[in-house]
Amino acid sequence: EADIYQTPRYLVIGTGKKITLECSQTMGHDKMYWYQQDPGMELHLIHYSYGVNSTEKGDLSSESTVSRIRTEHFPLTLESARPSHTSQYLCASSDLAGRTDTQYFGPGTRLTVL
Amino acid sequence: KNEVEQSPQNLTAQEGEFITINCSYSVGISALHWLQQHPGGGIVSLFMLSSGKKKHGRLIATINIQEKHSSLHITASHPRDSAVYICAVWATDKLIFGTGTRLQVFP
Numbered sequence: 229e230a231d232i233y234q235t236p237r238y239l240v241i242g243t244g245k246k247i248t249l250e251c252s253q254t255m256g257h258d259k260m261y262w263y264q265q266d267p268g269m270e271l272h273l274i275h276y277s278y279g280v281n282s283t284e285k286g287d288l289s290s291e292s293t294v295s296r297i298r299t300e301h302f303p304l305t306l307e308s309a310r311p312s313h314t315s316q317y318l319c320a321s322s323d324l325a326g327r328t329d330t331q332y333f334g335p336g337t338r339l340t341v342l
Numbered sequence: 343k344n345e346v347e348q349s350p351q352n353l354t355a356q357e358g359e360f361i362t363i364n365c366s367y368s369v370g371i372s373a374l375h376w377l378q379q380h381p382g383g384g385i386v387s388l389f390m391l392s393s394g395k396k397k398h399g400r401l402i403a404t405i406n407i408q409e410k411h412s413s414l415h416i417t418a419s420h421p422r423d424s425a426v427y428i429c430a431v432w433a434t435d436k437l438i439f440g441t442g443t444r445l446q447v448f449p
Contacts, residue, residue, distance in 0.1 A: 270344070270439040271428075287436065318385065330375070331437070333385035 231255055234319050234334035241309055242342050249304045249337045251319030260302040261331065263318040264288060271318065277302055309341045345369050348429050348440040355447050361416040363443045365429030368410065376403050376414050377428040379442065385428070388414070419447045 232253040241247060251260065258279045263271040263286075273286030277296040291313070292306050302321075306313055319334040346367045355361055365374070373392040379385045389396050389403040391412070396403050400419075405412040416423055426442040 268441070270346075270441045271430075271437075272439075273436060320385075330387050330390050332387065333377075335382065335384040 232319065232321055232332050232334040234317075234337050236337060237335060238338050238340075240340045240342065243308075243310055245309050245341075247306050247309055247339070249317055249319075249339070251302045251304070251334055252300050253302075253321040253332070253334075254300060255321065255332070256299065257321035257323055257332075258299065259322045259329075260296065261320045261322075262286075262292075262294060262302070262304050263320065264290065265316045265318060265336075267316075275304065309339075311341045314339060314341050344440065345433070345438050346429055346431055346440040348427075348443050350443060351441070352444045353446070355419050355445070357420055357447055357449050359419050359447075361419050361423075361445065361447075363414045363427050363429075363445070365412045365414070365440060366410060367412075367429075367431050367433075367438075369431065369433045369438065371407075371410075371431040371433050373432045374405055374412050375428075375430040375432075375437070376412070377430060379426040379428060381425070388427075416445075419445075421447045421449055423447050 235250045260277045262275040265271045272288035274288050274290040275294040277283045316338050318336045320331040322329040322331045349364045375390050376388040400417045402415040424446050428442045429440040430437045
């Protein structure tokens with residue numbers, strides 16, 4: 229079973245608030261990812277990291293930012309939340325062993341911005 | 343047109359039935375994942391394959407690289423198999439996801 233955690237699981241906030249979604253993994257994986265998934269839709273990569281101090285934007289334009297100061301921790305921050313940010317956010321990690329390694333997913337954070 | 347297409351989008355079955363979910367892709371890939379997403383949102387990786395066939399319990403996944411097609415089979419389906427099954431392909435260092443197949447298995 230994968231040891232990757234996300235908090236909070238559910239969050240309802242008002243427009244304009246700053247929020248940070250937490251993601252931690254205890255597997256020592258170098259690669260970490262953030263995906264956004266709207267209901268009934270496919271996952272889209274919004275950020276990824278190949279190691280400490282490495283962060284890249286994914287395919288889907290996102291107003292969020294990420295940081296990777298420690299291997300196990302990959303938080304995602306929205307400086308000013310808007311209703312358009314309402315979605316599910318999934319964190320994942322994998323080994324840097326190969327280009328096509330298995331990703332382990334966290335349980336997700338379901339965000340609602342009012 | 344999505345680069346990864348799944349069919350059917352929705353599937354209902356009676357307990358015990360044999361289930362097939364299909365995935366076709368239009369890009370060059372190095373590997374393909376089958377993922378399972380339960381109603382709570384959590385995703386579990388079922389298989390990663392780059393050729394041939396893999397089996398795990400009642401689940402079987404096949405891939406035909408030449409035809410750019412993969413299938414996920416569930417034998418003797420059970421209500422606990424109810425979930426969304428997602429096909430994702432590794433293409434140029436990123437995963438591209440299908441929209442998923444929603445499976446409901448009734449007792």
